Amino acid sequence: MLLDLALYLVTPAPWRHRRLGYVRESILLTSRARRCRRAWAPHCAAARAAMLAAATDLPRRETVVVLGSGGLADVPLAELSALFRSVVLADAVHPLGARLAARRHGNVRLVTVDLVAEAGAVGALCGSADLTISANLLSQLPIVPLDRYEARHQPVPEGLGRHIVAAHLAALDGLPGRVCLITDVAQREEDRLGRITDSLDLLHGVTLPAPPRAWDWEIAPFGEAEAERRLIHRVHAYPDWAARRPSSPA
Numbered sequence: 001m002l003l004d005l006a007l008y009l010v011t012p013a014p015w016r017h018r019r020l021g022y023v024r025e026s027i028l029l030t031s032r033a034r035r036c037r038r039a040w041a042p043h044c045a046a047a048r049a050a051m052l053a054a055a056t057d058l059p060r061r062e063t064v065v066v067l068g069s070g071g072l073a074d075v076p077l078a079e080l081s082a083l084f085r086s087v088v089l090a091d092a093v094h095p096l097g098a099r100l101a102a103r104r105h106g107n108v109r110l111v112t113v114d115l116v117a118e119a120g121a122v123g124a125l126c127g128s129a130d131l132t133i134s135a136n137l138l139s140q141l142p143i144v145p146l147d148r149y150e151a152r153h154q155p156v157p158e159g160l161g162r163h164i165v166a167a168h169l170a171a172l173d174g175l176p177g178r179v180c181l182i183t184d185v186a187q188r189e190e191d192r193l194g195r196i197t198d199s200l201d202l203l204h205g206v207t208l209p210a211p212p213r214a215w216d217w218e219i220a221p222f223g224e225a226e227a228e229r230r231l232i233h234r235v236h237a238y239p240d241w242a243a244r245r246p247s248s249p250a
């Protein structure tokens with residue numbers, strides 16, 4: 001708790017991002033990642049493998065942009081730094097650990113950006129990238145905007161979450177280089193007998209095509225959110241998003 005508060009105070013971020021809640025979200029996520037490191041390990045390994053699969057057979061490897069790089073738990077930074085001439089990490093907040101990790105490589109640059117509010121940011125950042133990785137970002141994009149309405153006790157505009165998700169996918173579709181999309185799509189809550197007690201669509205009604213890779217991410221093991229319940233996210237990975245087949249969702 002005290003560590004989180006200290007990190008909240010010292011994490012560099014634009015005042016606007018702090019005020020909107022991005023820094024708070026980032027600190028909560030980083031501390032959950034620390035507590036749940038073992039449970040998250042298979043997810044992080046699968047995500048890193050999908051990113052490297054996207055990177056290795058590219059004919060040109062000048063620039064890679066990682067959108068939603070955050071705490072770099074699921075990003076193979078050393079490998080990307082070795083494969084590409086330049087690595088750009090883009091997020092609303094770069095936690096201290098990610099800043100230190102980036103500093104260890106001479107070709108890694110941090111960009112602090114709100115990918116919802118800054119229209120055209122994806123195109124501007126990734127327009128000349130050989131590879132753009134959307135790294136477990138898509139389902140996170142609506143969270144702060146929706147929370148803002150709830151905090152002000154205002155009705156959430158109809159379809160806002162769906163619109164934000166669809167806008168990010170449209171921005172990725174507009175990129176000339178390869179796009180690797182990794183995102184959680186659904187949450188299920190399970191009890192200790194493996195019964196599903198609740199479920200949530202994380203993409204607000206947007207369905208994705210059948211993925212070439214998919215796995216479960218135990219995001220909150222028993223005892224993390226609740227003693228007798230655990231939360232599991234279904235993750236889809238598309239190392240080459242443009243090559244997706246328009247089939248029914250998995």
Ligand SMILES: C[S@@+](CC[C@H](N)C(=O)[O-])C[C@H]1O[C@@H](n2cnc3c(N)ncnc32)[C@H](O)[C@@H]1O
Pocket residue numbers: 022026029068069070071072073074075090091092093113114115116117135136137140141144
């Ligand atoms: C689940 S985390 C991604 C995990 C990260 N790839 C890692 O390896 O630790 C989602 C990230 O999306 C970022 N994010 C959420 N909304 C954003 C926005 N509007 N603009 C930019 N980044 C945003 C958060 O700051 C967070 O770092």
